[in-house]
Amino acid sequence: MVAGGGASVIEVRDLTRRFGEFTAVDRISFDVCEGEVFAFLGPNGAGKSTTINMLCTLARPTAGEVRVAGFDVAAQPKAVRRNIGLVFQEQTLDDRLTAQENLRFHAVLYRVPSGEVDERIARVLELVDLSDRRYDLVSEFSGGMARRLEIARALMHVPRVLFLDEPTIGLDPQTRALMWEDVLRLREESNVTVFLTTHYMDEAEYADRIAIIDRGKIVALDTPEALKAAVGADTVDLGTTDDVVAIAALERDGYRVEAVAGGARVFVENGENAVAALIETVGVPVLNVHVHQPTLDDVFLHYTGREIREAHAEVIPARMRAWAGRRH
Amino acid sequence: MSSAALPSKITDDSDTVLRDEVRTTGMVWLRELIRFERTRTRILSGLIQPVLFLVVMGYGMSGLVGTTAGFDFKKFMFPGIMAMSVVTTAIFSGMSIVWDREFGFLREMLVAPTSRASLALGKTAGGASVAAMQGTIMLVLAPLIGVHLTAVLVLEIIGLELLMAIAMTAFGVFVATHIERMEGFQVVMQMLLFPMIFLSGALFPLNKLPGWLSFLTHINPLTYAVAPLRQVVFATQHMPPAAQKRFPASVELFGHTLSIGIEIAIVVVFAGIFIALAIRGFSRTE
Numbered sequence: 010m011v012a013g014g015g016a017s018v019i020e021v022r023d024l025t026r027r028f029g030e031f032t033a034v035d036r037i038s039f040d041v042c043e044g045e046v047f048a049f050l051g052p053n054g055a056g057k058s059t060t061i062n063m064l065c066t067l068a069r070p071t072a073g074e075v076r077v078a079g080f081d082v083a084a085q086p087k088a089v090r091r092n093i094g095l096v097f098q099e100q101t102l103d104d105r106l107t108a109q110e111n112l113r114f115h116a117v118l119y120r121v122p123s124g125e126v127d128e129r130i131a132r133v134l135e136l137v138d139l140s141d142r143r144y145d146l147v148s149e150f151s152g153g154m155a156r157r158l159e160i161a162r163a164l165m166h167v168p169r170v171l172f173l174d175e176p177t178i179g180l181d182p183q184t185r186a187l188m189w190e191d192v193l194r195l196r197e198e199s200n201v202t203v204f205l206t207t208h209y210m211d212e213a214e215y216a217d218r219i220a221i222i223d224r225g226k227i228v229a230l231d232t233p234e235a236l237k238a239a240v241g242a243d244t245v246d247l248g249t250t251d252d253v254v255a256i257a258a259l260e261r262d263g264y265r266v267e268a269v270a271g272g273a274r275v276f277v278e279n280g281e282n283a284v285a286a287l288i289e290t291v292g293v294p295v296l297n298v299h300v301h302q303p304t305l306d307d308v309f310l311h312y313t314g315r316e317i318r319e320a321h322a323e324v325i326p327a328r329m330r331a332w333a334g335r336r337h
Numbered sequence: 338m339s340s341a342a343l344p345s346k347i348t349d350d351s352d353t354v355l356r357d358e359v360r361t362t363g364m365v366w367l368r369e370l371i372r373f374e375r376t377r378t379r380i381l382s383g384l385i386q387p388v389l390f391l392v393v394m395g396y397g398m399s400g401l402v403g404t405t406a407g408f409d410f411k412k413f414m415f416p417g418i419m420a421m422s423v424v425t426t427a428i429f430s431g432m433s434i435v436w437d438r439e440f441g442f443l444r445e446m447l448v449a450p451t452s453r454a455s456l457a458l459g460k461t462a463g464g465a466s467v468a469a470m471q472g473t474i475m476l477v478l479a480p481l482i483g484v485h486l487t488a489v490l491v492l493e494i495i496g497l498e499l500l501m502a503i504a505m506t507a508f509g510v511f512v513a514t515h516i517e518r519m520e521g522f523q524v525v526m527q528m529l530l531f532p533m534i535f536l537s538g539a540l541f542p543l544n545k546l547p548g549w550l551s552f553l554t555h556i557n558p559l560t561y562a563v564a565p566l567r568q569v570v571f572a573t574q575h576m577p578p579a580a581q582k583r584f585p586a587s588v589e590l591f592g593h594t595l596s597i598g599i600e601i602a603i604v605v606v607f608a609g610i611f612i613a614l615a616i617r618g619f620s621r622t623e
Contacts, residue, residue, distance in 0.1 A: 067448065090450040101441035105372050117364040118449035120357050 015042035018169055018202045019064065024073035026059050033059040035225035036073065041170075041204055046196055048216035049206040050305070056225040057206040058098075061174050064204065065095055078169040091119065094163030094171040094201075098178055100155055104148040108139060108158055111147060112165055119166035133161035136195050153184030157191055164195065171195075173205040177212060189215050210305040219305070221312055228312040237303040240311045243280030245287060248272035248297040255291035262290050272297075361451045362459040369430065369463025373470070383471050387422040391415065391478065394540065408580035411482045416567040417539030419494070420501060423472035424537075424559060427502040428530055430464025431509020431615070435522050447622065457510055457619035461612060464506035469498040485574055493569040500601065501562040504608035507615040508558075514618030537563045544585050555590060558607040561600045564588045568597050 019041035026034040034056045041047045049057045062068035064075055066086035075082040078092035102111050109130055116126045134140045137157040147155060156176065163171055173192070177185040193215060196203055205216070213219045214233050221229040221236075229236055248271050249255040256273045259266045264287075265276040273291075277283040280300035288295050373380070395411035395418075402410045437443035446456050473495055479486050512525055534540070536550070537559035546554065554560050567586040588595045595603075 065448070087450040090448060095448060097441070097444060099441050099444075101445040103368065103372075103442045103445075104440070105375050106368065110368075110371065114364055114368060115445070115449075117360050118446065118451050120450070123360075 015044055017041065018043045018078055019047075019204065020074075020076040021064070022074045024060065024063060024075055025071045026056075026063060026068065027071045032225050034063070037222070037225075037227050038073075039220055039227060039230060041202060043169075043202055044196070044200050045218065046192070046203045046216045047205070048213045048219045049204070049222055050208065050210070050213045050219050050309070051206075051222035052208055055222045057208075057222055058174060060222070061172055061204070061206050065093060065172050066090055091166065092169045094160075094166070094168035096156070096159045096163050096171070096173045096176055098175045100159065102147045102155055102159060102162075104146065104150075104155075107144050107146055108134065108150075109143050111158065112162055115162045115165050121166050129165055129167075133164045136164065136198065137161045137191050151184075153180050153187065156180060156184075156188060160188075160191060160195070164199065164201065167199075168201060170202045170204055173203065175206055175208070177207070177209065185209075185212070210309070213305055221309060223313045229308070233305065236305070236308045240303040240307050242276045242278055243283075243303070244301045245275045245277060245280045245283060246272055246297075246299040246301070247275065247287060247291060247295055249291055249293045249295050251293045254293050258290055258292050259287070264290070358452055358455040361449075361455040362462065365446070365456055365459025366463040366466065369460070369467055373467040380471065380474070383422065383426055384474065386425070387418045387475060388478065390421065390540070391418045391482070395482070398541075405577075405580045405583040408574070408576055408584065412484055412574065413542070413567075413584040414540060415479070415482050415484050416570040417537075417563055419472050419475045419498070420537070420559070420563045420566050421534050421539050422475050423468045423498045423502050424505050424534060424562075425530065426471040427464055427468035427505035428509040428512075428526075430467050431461065431506040431511075432513040432516070432522055432525070433464070434460065434510060434513040435516055435519060438517075439519060443622075453620040453622075454616045457507075457616045458612070460510055460619075461503060461507045461615055464509065465499060465502035468502035468506060469495060472498040472502070484570065487573055490569060490573045494566065497562070497566045497569065497601075500604055500608065501559075501566070504558060504562065504604055504611050507608065507611035510615035511611060511618045514615070514622045533557055533559050536560070538567075538588075539563050542583075542585055544589065555588075558604065560588055561595075561603040561607070564595070565597045565600045565604075 017040040019039075021040070022038050023036045024034055024038070025032065025036050037060065049060065051057050059068060063070050063082065064077060066082045066089050069083065077089045080088040080092065082089050103114070106114070112130045112133065113126060116129065121129060130143070131140070134143055137160055139154065139158060139161065142150070142154065142158075147158065150158065160171070160173070160176070176192075177188055180188065189212070192203060192205075195201060205212075207213055216233065218230065218232055219236060220227050229239075231239070246269060247255060252268065252272050256266050256268055259273060259275060267274050275283070275287060277287075280302060284298055284300065288298070391411065391414060395414050398414075399410040434443060437446070447453075473491075476486065476491065476494070512529070513522075516522060516525065536554045536557050538554065539559070543551065543554050543560070564587055571581075571584075571586045587597070588600060
């Protein structure tokens with residue numbers, strides 16, 4: 010059991026996936042709680058997609074065990090699929106069909122009882138704010154609208170877990186923000202668990218918990234706040250008329266200080282709240298103040314020793330993707 | 338594990354499973370029809386090639402072949418051209434899986450908790466319906482060619498077109514499941530579709546071919562699908578014996594003239610084989 014207190018809806022134990030000599034996912038274990046937004050953060054090629062594919066029954070684990078919604082992904086793939094909603098990196102809508110027709114198609118394939126289909130279509134379209142586009146062809150949709158429709162579609166069969174693989178890839182920042190509003194709202198309204206992968210730091214911030222994955226291993230797993238706290242304290246840089254006097258005054262009062270170019274750097278628990286006290290302490294006029302709180306970028310750098318690359322679509326050779334896919 | 342105890346909504350008794358699979362097949366079928374109806378330009382462009390063949394080759398060859406007892410080459414070609422239209426559309430529809438893959442929708446189908454057989458059957462049924470419709474549209478040209486139509490003949494034609502279309506759509510699905518890329522599609526069309534049409538008797542009589550070519554026509558499933566179509570059309574036309582001799586409609590096998598029943602049976606067998614292959618191919622696709 011993990012933070013959050015709810016029951017585990019995803020249970021991963023020693024999950025491993027190898028492609029020949031290459032180990033894409035290396036004995037990872039974690040739990041995701043019911044109702045949680047859980048982010049898998051890592052650079053391209055870290056093993057995010059391979060992991061999500063195994064969780065969704067689209068790739069077979071080389072070793073280890075995964076249970077989703079109580080079902081074993083290897084032994085009961087169909088039961089798992091009925092309980093999960095999937096949104097892939099690439100678009101998987103039929104753009105010659107209307108929004109409603111795409112949803113109806115999905116409803117039938119996922120065994121939504123015929124009597125409930127219309128009601129659910131209305132409901133999921135409302136959730137992603139596309140009710141007025143119900144009868145429009147998907148070919149007329151923008152990228153952001155299409156992505157929201159895919160999320161709506163994934164919710165048609167009331168899944169326990171919604172999997173989003175790089176959900177905002179290829180979307181402009183404004184659309185990304187809107188999409189996040191949708192995801193957080195639908196979590197509120199339908200209490201669905203959300204599992205997503207991303208290589209955008211700012212997106213991971215929306216998650217309740219983040220697993221940082223690098224080279225097939227989970228290097229850190231915690232809430233965004235805890236991860237940042239683990240990296241270290243806030244820093245406050247002070248530029249003064251006399252830095253030597255300022256540093257001496259701060260040290261006298263017990264602050265941890267070091268001299269940096271253009272002033273004094275103070276390490277404190279909460280930078281923003283400490284500013285007033287610091288200015289009073291230095292005793293000389295303060296020219297400028299800069300407060301820095303650790304970001305997820307710092308966290309990533311801290312755990313992996315590298316900066317995350319802001320790259321676009323994950324480039325996995327088609328052959329390797331085919332290899333990763335499982336046969337039924 | 339804690340979550341295993343949670344109630345599950347899934348019911349798996351065989352009755353509902355079968356009903357759900359049939360619904361799936363119906364939905365995939367319906368999608369093909371909706372897409373067909375929405376792509377009017379495709380319907381139109383699907384008409385151009387057969388019309389071109391009929392007009393250019395029909396008129397061109399008519400001059401060369403001449404008229405036998407009032408029966409000319411265009412009338413001979415007409416059922417063949419209809420068949421060509423059906424077969425082209427059928428294979429195209431079956432192979433549209435390649436497009437589905439390219440544009441991602443195939444993935445939506447493949448990850449669904451449904452049987453692959455239902456998907457393959459729906460795709461086949463949908464493509465076949467579309468192909469039979471496309472072939473039936475050709476009937477508007479009948480008066481121009483001087484082919485006499487009756488209600489019974491139209492029904493016979495539609496029935497035979499459907500059978501032919503089912504076999505060839507399933508064939509298309511099967512081939513498409515073995516193609517990863519769009520380029521492969523062109524290759525298949527060039528290497529399979531055109532030879533199959535040319536060696537089916539759709540465009541010229543097969544009775545005077547050299548042995549090796551004759552062998553190829555006899556292993557071509559289309560040969561047995563084109564012949565019945567021609568037979569039912571010819572049966573309704575006024576055809577003097579001289580014309581019947583000049584333009585034979587049936588398939589000769591080992592010195593015997595096959596009856597229409599046998600020909601249809603052969604197509605049914607081919608259809609069965611292709612459907613089985615299509616389901617197998619679809620089941621192995623990822």
